[in-house]
Amino acid sequence: MRLFDTHAHLDFPFLRDQIEDVLARAKEKGVEKIVTIGASRGLQSNIDAIAIAEEFENVWCSIGLHPHDAGKCDMEVYEEIEKRFSKHEKVVAIGETGLDYFYDHAPKEEQKFYFRKYLQLSKTLDKPIIIHARDADEDTITILKEEGVRKGILHCFTGSKWMAEELFKPELDFYLSFSGIVTFKNAKDLLDIACGVPIDRILVETDSPYLAPTPHRGKKNEPAFVYHTAAAIAAGKGMDLDTFSNHAYENAHRVFGLEL
């Protein structure tokens, strides 16, 4: 079985400090490739993510700015990210960026401003955008349509059925990535949405070190655990785990432009 963890934060100390072991445990569980997200601690997170991707052959990275930080980062950071990292050979995506109205750590207008900036960057570079959206279904879809972006991933999808269907319509043609939340007992509706996503548009991720799936819920998460997320969706679809994982694996290669 081959798995691709499309979204991990390997630069966070819990994972970074034991990275060799983390990657070895992932490999044991069939996780052959990982994209680490360099967007969650401003500029330094991007620097660290690139360093990890340079060090390990089977790790790639994305660059950007998390919506939580949109109020703290000025244009200088954006320009630095664009200038220093966007052409790097291991950068396969832009993000995570987007809108988070649940935590509301940054003013909505700032979030929207930087969301648009990174969408435009992804278009200029022709790299997929990785979107973080929480309690912001309508604004996210509206902005995506206004910016005319047709290449990307809605990560850790927790939106409505309406949002899911908008995303995989040909007008947007997005990929939807599901995290360990689909394994939680109280997330039956989300699992149903995941099972309704076309098989050529679905991805799996850990979002580690957060959101450990059942049976590790409440503990720190790591890429090896993406296995449980794939197993939950495969079972929900009545599909053999190997077959499902292969589809998700191939989808990840297609969206990131990587060779199989």
Ligand SMILES: [Zn+2]
């Ligand atoms: Zn996120």
Ligand SMILES: [Zn+2]
């Ligand atoms: Zn994330």
